[in-house]
Amino acid sequence: MPVLRLDCTRCDRRYEPGPVLNVCTACGAPLFARYDLERAAKNMRPGHLALREPTLWRYDDVLPVDNPDYRVSLGEGFTPLLTARRLGSLMGLPRLFIKDESGEPTGSFKARGLSLAVSMAKALGATDVCLPSAGNAGSALAAYAAKGGLKAHVFVPKDIAPLFLMETRAYGAEVETVDGLITDAGKICAERAKENGWYECATLKEPYRIEGKKTMGYEVAEQMGWKLPDAILYPTGGGTGLIGMWKAFREMEEMGYLGPGRPRMYAIQAEGCAPIVKAFTEGLEAAPMWENAQTLAHGIRVPKALGDFLILRALRESHGSAVAVSDAEIIQGVKDASANEGIFMAPEGGACVAALRKLKANGHLSADDTVVVFNTGTGFKYVENMAPLWGKAAARR
């Protein structure tokens, strides 16, 4: 299914698909791909999906890669939606589910977006792709670039865990460490991309990564029998997954798969880097830069997000909220998920588990709610990040 057009998410600009486009040339906001959903609905009826391949490509009617020759895939997507009875009973939430992304290629949900971004880069004739990363996006870009025969350039903060460097370089990527945070790495990456004519895959700076991430929304709907949960907790850095799922729900409603009801969306951040929580609480439409960002959960150590206004809009439209948890609570969350559900989560997933307790205590979540928590990656790559606080928390069963 080819993309029909690219719409600016802030102003009225619309663009023809095809040429390499990053953000809106008029206002700098991210672009969203739009499809012929009437046609997609005819091909992709829920009953027919059961026969399709168990990857995110089962939804290819609403994905931008129309020529399968350009599809760069490592088997991403269609991850398990696990019942979490023991963790749920610990939290007083008997209808708790974990959408577990830890088994994705390269160990995180970044595989989804980067499969799509690299496929489209290839389709658009790029030879070199680049992005700034906290770790997981860089290794995913590098792996998909290797598979697709493209050269990857990755810019990372210099305090990144060494395992990410080893892995990303093993896939053949050129990795540059930067003194600072992901936003600093992003500035250097953008300069180099301009100088060298590389295809930039930074979060929401090209319109296709989000198309991969939105499949999490399709999967949750399909795996729950085309009903959505009451609440979704998502660890939010750049927010692509949250914004992507919100887009997916609207597409599914337009295709007649879902009614107008939506889950309450909860953005989970770390106390040491909580720009969305602050902006949400203060009623702002965008989130100012967070100074001195600090957390061991590097994927959510994002002091400024290009799509901040889209995240905040989704939280408000869904009657959800934004919650910050401390690093100690994050470790406790990882331990609780490990001891009760057998999942050694990335700290970003642990942040969502920790937030369950807070949201239950403040009345946002109740025992009647069906709740989906996202574990966005494996904890194995974060051993060094978690080690200093690890001994201080005991697992609760």
Ligand SMILES: Cc1ncc(COP(=O)(O)O)c(C=O)c1O
């Ligand atoms: C494991 C993990 N979870 C969550 C995030 C945040 O994702 P997003 O940018 O979609 O908010 C990242 C980003 O690096 C990550 O690596």
